[in-house]
Amino acid sequence: MFWRIVRGEFLIPGDRIYLNVGTLGPQPRVVLDAAIETMRRVAMTLPPGVDWPELKRRVGLFVGCDPEGLVFPRNTTEGMSFVAHGLELKPGDEVLSTDHEHVGGISCWQLLAARRGVRLRQLPLPTPADDPAEIVARFRGALTRRTRVISISHVNFTTGLVMPARDIVALCREHGLVSVIDGAHPPGLLRLNLGELDPDFYASSPHKWLLAPQGTGFLYMRADWRERLWPTLASGGWDDRSLGAHRFNHLGTFDESRLTGLAAAIGFLETIGMDRVEARIRALRQRLAERVAALPGVRVVSPSGPLVAGMVSFEVAGRDALELQRRLAEKGNVRTRVIGEYDYGWMRLSPHIYNSPEELDRFVQLLAQEL
């Protein structure tokens, strides 16, 4: 009953099975209303604009960080680009990453490689991964005198693997490297404590699991970078170091409604309770993973247990994932994601609190009919 009421807060049509929050989260009514109200006030020429201290306080409490380190670009892609272009990397400097990064988190380094001769090395990850210590050991073993940055996803978009981010941040600190985390997924999926994780940079997209309006990002930077990082996008105050990280919020005119929506989205998930949200997503994911894995010809490539969050990815022997996706969309009004990147060819499912167990079973039935 409780979760049926929650589903009623979304505009998703009753027969639609939406399994792609990993790309974009649907906004619940309260978020949409808050954003529209701001748009209306702008149209009416009414104050006020963004209350920056209050917004930073809300987000800082939700993700467990010092509010002064928060910047609000449009998304992870922009946040990651601000970091890559703001560091002063030289030809031959090395950035270590993985072969499970999203274009939104790796392209900024590829650009630096093409333009400035920075060396990007993408270490292969085991799939499915079952040993976080082995992943950390791979990074440790790959360090050279020229390594300057380690840039990883906190939760991989390919399989939902939760990377050993804390150990990798610690490795960076031990060797004087910059730790950059593409945290597109965790807010709204996992309870976060960025203060404890303590990376140099953490870029995110609350328009995914946090269910904020499309085009809402944040970038957190550690205290020692707030005066040092070069802005990529310069406007008034770009060189006023006394502004700290807030220099990076001077982005020219932008759509304030997304930030009102972000605050409302935090309120929505907090009202339900983030622990409850996390547990519900975990249970739904687990149900999907078990039932999909039991189908003939299916190989699940996502890890299991605490090593995975929110997603299940799999391949079906002899079947093209895009073709399968098309058929499921036509037959069952289902939205899935195909991970075609790096030629993986996997289907990815990402459920959230608006999905019901019955809906997931209907999806598995549809899939079974296709095999």
Ligand SMILES: Cc1ncc(COP(=O)(O)O)c(C=O)c1O
């Ligand atoms: C891990 C990861 N990083 C970055 C991005 C890019 O996000 P955005 O388009 O919000 O910048 C995504 C989007 O799916 C992602 O999954």
